Amino acid sequence: MPADFSSLQAIESRLLSDLALLTQALNRVDWFVEVAPVMGASPKLDVTAKRHRMLFDHTGLVWPCQAVPDALPFDTNSVPAVLLRHAWTPEQTQFPMGQWARVIKPGGLLVSVSANPWHPSVWKIMGKRSWRLPSWPHFLSIHAHPDIQLEMHPLTRWRGGLPKLSPVLVLVGQKRCEIAPIHSRRSGRLALKHAPAVLAQCRAA
Numbered sequence: 075m076p077a078d079f080s081s082l083q084a085i086e087s088r089l090l091s092d093l094a095l096l097t098q099a100l101n102r103v104d105w106f107v108e109v110a111p112v113m114g115a116s117p118k119l120d121v122t123a124k125r126h127r128m129l130f131d132h133t134g135l136v137w138p139c140q141a142v143p144d145a146l147p148f149d150t151n152s153v154p155a156v157l158l159r160h161a162w163t164p165e166q167t168q169f170p171m172g173q174w175a176r177v178i179k180p181g182g183l184l185v186s187v188s189a190n191p192w193h194p195s196v197w198k199i200m201g202k203r204s205w206r207l208p209s210w211p212h213f214l215s216i217h218a219h220p221d222i223q224l225e226m227h228p229l230t231r232w233r234g235g236l237p238k239l240s241p242v243l244v245l246v247g248q249k250r251c252e253i254a255p256i257h258s259r260r261s262g263r264l265a266l267k268h269a270p271a272v273l274a275q276c277r278a279a
Contacts (some may be wrong), residue, residue, distance in 0.1 A: 108125050111132050162217075
């Protein structure tokens with residue numbers, strides 16, 4: 075079973091509420107998906123977007139539907155934003171980042187939250203699992219995907235070879251927008267084909 079990180083909920087709520095990028099992004103969409111362990115309530119977020127919760131345990135998604143992490147029940151490019159809560163743990167060797175990158179819309183938001191295994195308050199929860207290093211580099215690398223542009227939260231930046239000791243790690247990413255293909259016309263001029271509206275709303279890959 076996933077560890078119970080409910081004791082960190084107040085800190086998690088404060089960090090996410092203070093994350094302007096997250097609040098602004100979620101206020102621009104109608105809905106988002108929160109993926110969280112079966113235990114613990116959702117963090118408080120001051121956003122207007124409707125939250126759809128999906129809960130998981132050690133077997134995969136268990137509510138409101140059952141699915142394995144490598145086969146998410148969403149269409150490609152269909153989800154405006156995803157909040158992953160404690161889906162990663164230090165001993166985890168595989169992570170379905172490719173699936174989440176697939177389902178998020180171009181320009182959509184990905185936020186991943188995890189307990190910091192290097193923080194003393196987390197040692198009491200995770201025990202010896204906290205010392206499966208290098209946890210912070212692993213947290214970064216396991217979220218790496220060519221379609222997702224990652225940004226580190228200021229509380230997790232390196233200081234003296236270690237991340238700043240916040241009990242909660244936060245990664246923010248945005249899915250890169252697809253650039254419309256260029257085709258030549260008979261006149262010899264170049265033209266964009268099916269240029270999507272989101273092209274002007276986010277940074278190029």
